[in-house]
Amino acid sequence: MEKYDPQTIEAKWQQVWADESSFHVPNPSPEEIAEHRERTYVVEMLPYPSGELHMGHTLNYTIGDVITHVRRRKGMQVLRPMGYDAFGLPAENAAIKEGGNPRTVIERNIASIREQMHRMGWAFDWSRELSTHEPEYYRWTQWLFLRFFERGLAYRKEAPVKWCPNDQTVLANEQVIDGRCERCGAEVEAKNLTQWFFRITDYADELLDEMDLLEQWPERVLTMQRNWIGRSQGARVVFRVEGSGDELPVFTTRPDTLFGATFFVLAPEHPLVAALVAGFEHETAVLDYVRRTAARSEVEREEKEKDGVFTGRYAVNPVNDEAIPIWVADYVLMGYGTGAIMAVPAHDERDHAFAERYGIEIRQVVAGPGRDVAEAGAFVSHTADEVLVNSGQFSDLSSPDGKVAITASLVEQGLGEETIAYRLRDWLLSRQRYWGCPIPIIHCETCGEVPVPDEQLPVVLPEIDDYVPKGRSPLAAAEDWVATTCPKCGGPARRETDTMDTFVDSSWYFIRYTDPHDDRLPFSRELADYWLPVNQYIGGIEHAVLHLLYARFFTKVMNELGLVGFREPFARLFNQGMITASGAKMSKSKGNVVDPLVFVERYGADTVRLYTLSMGPADEDMDWHDTGLEGPWRFLNRLWRIAHEQSVKPVSADPGDGALARRTHRTIAKVTDDIERRFFFHTPIAAVMELVNEIQREPDDPAARFATETAVSLIQPYAPHIAEELWGVLSAGEARLWETAWPEADPALLVVANVEVVLQVNGKLRDRLQVAAGTGEDELLAAALASERVQAHLEGREIRKTIVVPDRLVNIVV
RNA sequence: GCCGAAGUGGCGGAACUGGUAGACGCGCCGGACUCAAAAUCCGGUUCCCCUCGGGGAGUGUGGGUUCGAUUCCCACCUUCGGCACCA
Numbered sequence: 001m002e003k004y005d006p007q008t009i010e011a012k013w014q015q016v017w018a019d020e021s022s023f024h025v026p027n028p029s030p031e032e033i034a035e036h037r038e039r040t041y042v043v044e045m046l047p048y049p050s051g052e053l054h055m056g057h058t059l060n061y062t063i064g065d066v067i068t069h070v071r072r073r074k075g076m077q078v079l080r081p082m083g084y085d086a087f088g089l090p091a092e093n094a095a096i097k098e099g100g101n102p103r104t105v106i107e108r109n110i111a112s113i114r115e116q117m118h119r120m121g122w123a124f125d126w127s128r129e130l131s132t133h134e135p136e137y138y139r140w141t142q143w144l145f146l147r148f149f150e151r152g153l154a155y156r157k158e159a160p161v162k163w164c165p166n167d168q169t170v171l172a173n174e175q176v177i178d179g180r181c182e183r184c185g186a187e188v189e190a191k192n193l194t195q196w197f198f199r200i201t202d203y204a205d206e207l208l209d210e211m212d213l214l215e216q217w218p219e220r221v222l223t224m225q226r227n228w229i230g231r232s233q234g235a236r237v238v239f240r241v242e243g244s245g246d247e248l249p250v251f252t253t254r255p256d257t258l259f260g261a262t263f264f265v266l267a268p269e270h271p272l273v274a275a276l277v278a279g280f281e282h283e284t285a286v287l288d289y290v291r292r293t294a295a296r297s298e299v300e301r302e303e304k305e306k307d308g309v310f311t312g313r314y315a316v317n318p319v320n321d322e323a324i325p326i327w328v329a330d331y332v333l334m335g336y337g338t339g340a341i342m343a344v345p346a347h348d349e350r351d352h353a354f355a356e357r358y359g360i361e362i363r364q365v366v367a368g369p370g371r372d373v374a375e376a377g378a379f380v381s382h383t384a385d386e387v388l389v390n391s392g393q394f395s396d397l398s399s400p401d402g403k404v405a406i407t408a409s410l411v412e413q414g415l416g417e418e419t420i421a422y423r424l425r426d427w428l429l430s431r432q433r434y435w436g437c438p439i440p441i442i443h444c445e446t447c448g449e450v451p452v453p454d455e456q457l458p459v460v461l462p463e464i465d466d467y468v469p470k471g472r473s474p475l476a477a478a479e480d481w482v483a484t485t486c487p488k489c490g491g492p493a494r495r496e497t498d499t500m501d502t503f504v505d506s507s508w509y510f511i512r513y514t515d516p517h518d519d520r521l522p523f524s525r526e527l528a529d530y531w532l533p534v535n536q537y538i539g540g541i542e543h544a545v546l547h548l549l550y551a552r553f554f555t556k557v558m559n560e561l562g563l564v565g566f567r568e569p570f571a572r573l574f575n576q577g578m579i580t581a582s583g584a585k586m587s588k589s590k591g592n593v594v595d596p597l598v599f600v601e602r603y604g605a606d607t608v609r610l611y612t613l614s615m616g617p618a619d620e621d622m623d624w625h626d627t628g629l630e631g632p633w634r635f636l637n638r639l640w641r642i643a644h645e646q647s648v649k650p651v652s653a654d655p656g657d658g659a660l661a662r663r664t665h666r667t668i669a670k671v672t673d674d675i676e677r678r679f680f681f682h683t684p685i686a687a688v689m690e691l692v693n694e695i696q697r698e699p700d701d702p703a704a705r706f707a708t709e710t711a712v713s714l715i716q717p718y719a720p721h722i723a724e725e726l727w728g729v730l731s732a733g734e735a736r737l738w739e740t741a742w743p744e745a746d747p748a749l750l751v752v753a754n755v756e757v758v759l760q761v762n763g764k765l766r767d768r769l770q771v772a773a774g775t776g777e778d779e780l781l782a783a784a785l786a787s788e789r790v791q792a793h794l795e796g797r798e799i800r801k802t803i804v805v806p807d808r809l810v811n812i813v814v
Numbered sequence: 815g816c817c818g819a820a821g822u823g824g825c826g827g828a829a830c831u832g833g834u835a836g837a838c839g840c841g842c843c844g845g846a847c848u849c850a851a852a853a854u855c856c857g858g859u860u861c862c863c864c865u866c867g868g869g870g871a872g873u874g875u876g877g878g879u880u881c882g883a884u885u886c887c888c889a890c891c892u893u894c895g896g897c898a899c900c901a
Contacts, residue, residue, distance in 0.1 A: 219819085223818050226817085331901095421900075682839095760833090809833055
């Protein structure tokens with residue numbers, strides 16, 4: 001027997017898989033599409049090719065590998081591709097630093113990460129490999145953008161946007177975390193800029209409601225998306241400016257508190273502010289305040305005490321015609337609702353703080369037991385016994401009834417309506433950076449925004465020398481490229497110089513995999529509908545409100561465009577946990593990054609794969625310990641030795657129905673069920689380890705060889721190289737385990753022959769009993785009563801009750 | 815504040831439908847082999863008490879349901895994650 005040498009055997013099998021394209025899955029013929037063969041589509045979130053495979057990839061792709069191997073061996077046709085999310089800042093920044101070209105950087109990185117993926121032994125269909133930066137791919141990203149544009153779902157407008165001063169580009173709302181840039185952590189600034197948006201807000205309701213179509217998504221992701229969309233039911237109420245009659249609509253979720261509105265607030269950015277104060281005595285003070293606000297960062301604006309300034313003007317409350325003072329204050333945000341609010345200091349904490357500071361009346365309009373504003377401060381009504389007070393004809397109504405009645409009365413007068421507000425903003429997709437997909441639009445003085453005709457796609461990203469961001473797109477400097485002719489009128493025109501957010505690229509790649517070389521369309525609908533929705537999507541939680549929301553939006557639009565027949569891209573989603581080092585997130589700045597390849601060199605890919613999945617439930621965070629690899633390493637060595645020992649026994653020996661044979665069948669059942677139904681990847685490893693420990697204890701058991709073969713077979717999805725090698729050893733050279741049917745448990749052998757029954761007195765364990773499985777209740781009880789240890793605890797006390805659970809326990813209550 | 819998830823040995827974790835708490839692994843302790851070490855193998859490893867038979871406690875805390883609760887119910891504490899001047 002040779003020593004277990006992972007480096008040699010792993011290289012050997014990887015070569016076979018590459019030479020034979022072992023994991024290639026051809027697309028179905030039209031007849032096969034009609035046949036509805038059992039097929040499944042497993043996709044892991046595609047990596048950003050930084051050049052180095054990290055722990056997140058190792059875990060993500062090993063989970064996918066296990067699922068893929070098991071399903072494949074169960075006879076399913078499994079599509080399982082891989083690609084690269086190649087556009088984006090890191091490559092561009094690296095190119096700026098090293099003086100190279102982002103394309104060179106990224107293609108070098110892709111070559112390197114591809115190599116590392118092969119080294120891990122992952123079973124991808126490499127014939128479908130794609131990268132989002134290739135013109136063959138982004139041609140179709142542009143094509144899709146144009147379909148969105150034609151439908152009015154991609155549009156350009158001037159709007160207040162978030163600007164990252166470090167990366168010198170605008171960001172989508174989803175890319176701003178706590179007022180900081182998701183990428184670099186710099187505090188974002190507010191700017192008014194003309195930018196491209198996708199009208200994702202049109203799909204807010206569908207994004208919420210169609211969560212019902214999803215088979216299995218983690219609850220936390222759905223919650224995060226719901227929070228992000230932030231749907232709230234309320235009313236639009238129209239106030240009028242006293243004197244001018246200008247309408248100032250507000251959004252409120254609490255129309256029942258309208259009688260408590262004692263002032264009115266406009267956001268400093270509200271378009272009517274300037275006109276409202278023009279020529280009035282407060283004009284200078286108000287404009288000063290607006291200017292000061294503009295200079296404040298978002299974070300600053302939120303952390304300071306609430307302040308504001310009176311405009312000198314009044315708004316008329318539609319329910320009682322009362323004129324209330326209009327203030328401008330920056331705690332009201334232009335980006336939500338209408339940028340104006342009715343302030344009800346008795347029932348809103350923010351309004352309360354503001355009213356106290358400026359001595360504005362606080363008028364309680366909801367009352368209930370123990371609910372007094374003068375004593376308790378502002379409160380929000382929430383129980384049915386709280387009723388409206390000081391509310392004219394609506395007084396004494398319950399709060400919910402008051403909501404309905406007041407809204408109805410406003411609707412009647414044409415001064416309000418039921419409405420819904422969303423927190424979700426349109427997706428800002430343009431970026432002022434070089435390394436991205438060009439937006440296929442031409443600006444013409446006479447024709448305006450003109451789409452590049454389909455037959456001229458792709459608009460190829462030009463080669464330029466200077467990528468350094470200067471606050472406008474570097475593409476603007478490529479004068480030869482920018483200057484073009486208008487496709488409509490033929491006159492001189494200029495190309496759009498912004499590029500797309502990389503999340504656009506990744507919003508449809510999972511469909512391109514089904515038809516990766518199509519040069520007529522982004523993909524064929526037949527193939528898309530055959531493979532999708534994705535049966536199992538696997539990736540990190542960090543994309544909960546980014547990629548996962550965008551891809552859902554894209555799918556809905558593609559569905560309405562008739563490009564696909566489904567509404568949701570991913571039927572099932574699994575979020576793997578994060579692998580930490582000493583409890584902390586791995587990061588270059590902390591210097592605690594663990595490189596999986598270092599351990600692949602030391603122990604081999606099989607040990608690293610096994611350890612990665614044995615650390616704990618795959619959807620929870622796991623802490624990496626170098627010494628932990630010793631467990632799987634010893635296990636594989638033991639398996640290696642045992643397999644060689646068992647290989648000398650005759651292949652056809654009958655395993656019989658003894659304890660080891662039964663245990664083997666139970667292990668098959670547990671491993672299969674854990675992986676398929678429970679999505680547990682760590683417990684199957686423990687189960688196979690137990691089986692191997694058992695073989696080691698009873699190497700001469702008639703079932704030992706069968707048990708060994710089964711252990712090798714069951715561990716194959718985790719440790720495919722050694723399993724393949726040992727399969728060859730055990731079956732004298734016939735090494736095709738990856739094509740061998742997944743073992744099936746014999747139901748007749750799933751039950752154990754003998755069981756240990758626990759004997760309890762008053763619920764406390766007193767003795768154990770070995771009996772044949774299925775022993776009757778009476779017999780069990782008699783045996784229990786005969787036990788000396790049980791009798792010692794009965795001691796002549798009266799037996800009040802006996803509980804007998806066959807094959808489990810007997811409990812005697814005294 | 816709102817929403818979500820989770821609290822089990824020295825550590826990671828297991829116990830899926832209420833039925834032997836601590837599987838499996840790491841680490842540690844002891845032993846075998848060895849001149850020695852590594853590797854490997856065997857045994858031990860929740861805590862407390864005890865005469866080596868055993869007894870008691872124990873799954874964040876306090877209650878409850880039950881013959882029986884890590885599992886179900888109520889209240890609370892802690893940790894992690896998301897959202898948040900969102901009207």
